Amino acid sequence: GQNIDQPTEMTATEGAIVQINCTYQTSGFNGLFWYQQHAGEAPTFLSYNVLDGLEEKGRFSSFLSRSKGYSYLLLKELQMKDSASYLCAVMDSNYQLIWGAGTKLIIKP
Amino acid sequence: NAGVTQTPKFRILKIGQSMTLQCAQDMNHNYMYWYRQDPGMGLKLIYYSVGAGITDKGEVPNGYNVSRSTTEDFPLRLELAAPSQTSVYFCASSYEREVDEQFFGPGTRLTVL
Numbered sequence A: 001g002q003n004i005d006q007p008t009e010m011t012a013t014e015g016a017i018v019q020i021n022c023t024y025q026t027s028g029f030n031g032l033f034w035y036q037q038h039a040g041e042a043p044t045f046l047s048y049n050v051l052d053g054l055e056e057k058g059r060f061s062s063f064l065s066r067s068k069g070y071s072y073l074l075l076k077e078l079q080m081k082d083s084a085s086y087l088c089a090v091m092d093s094n095y096q097l098i099w100g101a102g103t104k105l106i107i108k109p
Numbered sequence B: 001n002a003g004v005t006q007t008p009k010f011r012i013l014k015i016g017q018s019m020t021l022q023c024a025q026d027m028n029h030n031y032m033y034w035y036r037q038d039p040g041m042g043l044k045l046i047y048y049s050v051g052a053g054i055t056d057k058g059e060v061p062n063g064y065n066v067s068r069s070t071t072e073d074f075p076l077r078l079e080l081a082a083p084s085q086t087s088v089y090f091c092a093s094s095y096e097r098e099v100d101e102q103f104f105g106p107g108t109r110l111t112v113l
Helices: none
Strands: A003-005 A009-013 A018-025 A032-037 A044-049 A053-057 A060-065 A070-075 A084-091 A097-099 A103-108 B004-007 B010-013 B019-025 B031-037 B044-051 B054-057 B064-066 B076-078 B087-094 B108-112
Touching (some): A018 A032, A018 A084, A032 A060, A032 A070, A044 A053, A044 A060, A044 A070, B019 B031, B044 B064
Parallel strands (some): B010 B108
Antiparallel strands (some): A003 A018, A032 A084, A053 A060, A084 A103, B004 B019, B031 B044, B031 B087, B044 B054
């Protein structure tokens, strides 16, 4: 079966750095996506990785290791508005997105 | 651009009733998708479309139907609603399928009692 694993919940302090991990087992791999979802709202795109390595976009970075079936999302200089769920999704061999259950990130002052 | 729009925002149905969830996009995207999101679980693909007149089943299509008569619209039909269909439904679209991000509508929160 296909599986995406992420921690259910994480807590961090405003101004700090947090790393959200994602491990996956899918039938094929055509890229990994990270989305942000605030409570009661729609997911919005954060990043896309298809090659191994780090992609940096402002305060957010995403890393991929295809050989290990592993990715992480790194959030720097945390702000209160970063309190949200972060969804990891892998595009499988049929070009369908397989979604993790999401990691709820709580930011404390 | 309005992006992806969905109606209604909220709906309560009785068991056995039917309804249509509306979805429209104004970005001229070829690909459109319907997902459901249940608490503690990842988004599940119900149906998707690669263009007007072409639809295909996703992971959880039972109890749902779709049509795509235009590029803009992709309605989702629930026949004979069941409590298991209580969920938040998201419509999404993308220009390409492989590497393109998906743009999501605001969602429809459906309760079946």
